Amino acid sequence: MNEKKVREAIYCMKSFADDTVCEECDNYDRCDHTMVADNARTAIEALEKQLPKEAVKRSLVKDNGIVVGPVGRCPCCNEIIDDTMTVCDCGQKIDWSE
Ligand SMILES: [Zn+2]
DSSP states (O other), X not given: OOHHHHHHHHHHHHHHTTSSOGGGSTTXXXXXXXXXXXXXXXXXXXXXXXXXXXXXXXXXXXXXXXXEEEEEEOXXXXXXXXXXXXXXXXXXXXXXXX
16 A cells, blocks of 8 residues: 555545545546545555554563563564554554553
């Protein structure tokens, strides 16, 4: 999901909400209006990231036997994250509670 796709999806969703006119969309000529389903999927994907998900493959980082803090991987993009990150770079909210 890239920024352009997200912008398209937002525009498309707005046309449902009457905020925007479908015919004024940059993609109007190219659009066969099946994009609505695609854009709905993009919107759902973005919304799902708003729901915190637990970090996966969690482990505790130790330094000389002292626990520094938990690390894990983002359930969405699989990046390594630590518990100072409540939102991954990919936009996924992270739940560090147990
Ligand atoms: Zn991520």
